[in-house]
Amino acid sequence: MTGSEVPLPFRLAYVPGVTPDKWVRIWNERLPDVPLTLAQVPAAEAGDLLLGGGADAGLVRLPVDRTVLSAIPLYTEQTVVVVPKDHLVTAVDEVSPGDLADDIVLHPLDDVLAWEELPGRPALERPATTADAVELVAAGIGVLAVPLSLARLHHRKDLTYRPLTDAPGSSVALAWPQDATTDQVEDFIGIVRGRTVNSTRGRKAAPPQPKEKKHAGTDGARRGRGGQGAGRPAAPRRGRRGGPRRSS
Numbered sequence: 001m002t003g004s005e006v007p008l009p010f011r012l013a014y015v016p017g018v019t020p021d022k023w024v025r026i027w028n029e030r031l032p033d034v035p036l037t038l039a040q041v042p043a044a045e046a047g048d049l050l051l052g053g054g055a056d057a058g059l060v061r062l063p064v065d066r067t068v069l070s071a072i073p074l075y076t077e078q079t080v081v082v083v084p085k086d087h088l089v090t091a092v093d094e095v096s097p098g099d100l101a102d103d104i105v106l107h108p109l110d111d112v113l114a115w116e117e118l119p120g121r122p123a124l125e126r127p128a129t130t131a132d133a134v135e136l137v138a139a140g141i142g143v144l145a146v147p148l149s150l151a152r153l154h155h156r157k158d159l160t161y162r163p164l165t166d167a168p169g170s171s172v173a174l175a176w177p178q179d180a181t182t183d184q185v186e187d188f189i190g191i192v193r194g195r196t197v198n199s200t201r202g203r204k205a206a207p208p209q210p211k212e213k214k215h216a217g218t219d220g221a222r223r224g225r226g227g228q229g230a231g232r233p234a235a236p237r238r239g240r241r242g243g244p245r246r247s248s
Contacts, residue, residue: 009035010184013050013058015043016130017077017149018172020059026191034184043112050177057176057185061112064175071175074192077147079113079169080161082137082154094163104142106133113145113168130154 010027014020020038027036041049046060051068064071081095089095097119105120108127123142127133133144134154146154147170151161174192176185 007034009037010057010188011037011039011055012188013039013041013046013055013060015041015046015059015061015172017147017153018059019149023188023191027188030191030197031187042110044110046175050175056180056182057174057188060173060175062171062173063114064173068178069175070178070181071173072189072192073171073173076169076171077149079145079164079167080148080151081164082134082144082146082151082159082161084137084140085158085160087143089162090160092162094165096165097167100143106136106142106144108133108144112147112150112170115168119145119167134159 010031012020012024024036024038027034039049039055041055041058043061046058047064047069049055050058050060059074060071062071062073081089081100083089089099092099100120103120104123105118106123106127107115107118108130110129120143123136127136130144130146130150131154133142134156136142137144138156138158145164145167148161174189
């Protein structure tokens with residue numbers, strides 16, 4: 001690479017609640033000459049951003065359109081219910097949907113949980129965002145079910161959370177356009193899958209070392225002098241005049 005050639009950055013999108021720090025650190029260690037740029041995007045807009053070329057890959061929430069996007073599931077988050085610190089459910093270690101039957105359970109428009117039936121009582125209106133819903137919980141208007149990472153992201157001193165059983169989870173995946181599996185995408189796949197830098201499956205794998213040639217006849221059939229083949233009688237030694245040397 002000449003001094004005038006600057007490598008294109010690897011553009012990684014990520015949705016709220018996802019922390020890509022560990023993978024970014026490994027990328028910077030392995031590929032210090034290739035900058036990695038981050039862009040946070042709302043979960044509902046991540047697929048369009050990737051397909052529109054706004055990022056090379058993204059840490060997104062499933063489901064995504066698998067007809068146009070490739071995706072590698074990474075993990076599934078625990079769902080929790082966010083409540084005021086003086087709420088009755090704070091007396092227990094975990095909460096079931098039935099425990100929320102008398103509560104207003106807020107359902108923001110950007111909800112990432114695929115509910116078949118939302119527990120509790122519905123609010124008159126759906127909050128626009130999860131952040132708005134958290135503000136309503138703090139005002140004592142209802143409770144909110146979210147993935148654990150979003151509860152931590154929107155943490156407030158006057159709120160707490162408890163694990164919610166029998167609730168849908170939110171799965172996080174690495175996704176990218178199917179027709180744009182670049183070398184940089186392959187490199188990042190190797191990182192999130194935990195491959196070492198010399199993994200034979202990674203693009204940056206070390207080239208195989210040439211095998212050392214074995215000499216034939218290592219067990220007694222070694223080659224003679226001057227390239228004589230193994231097993232052939234040695235040529236008689238000659239004296240100074242060219243004739244055979246006589247034994248004394």
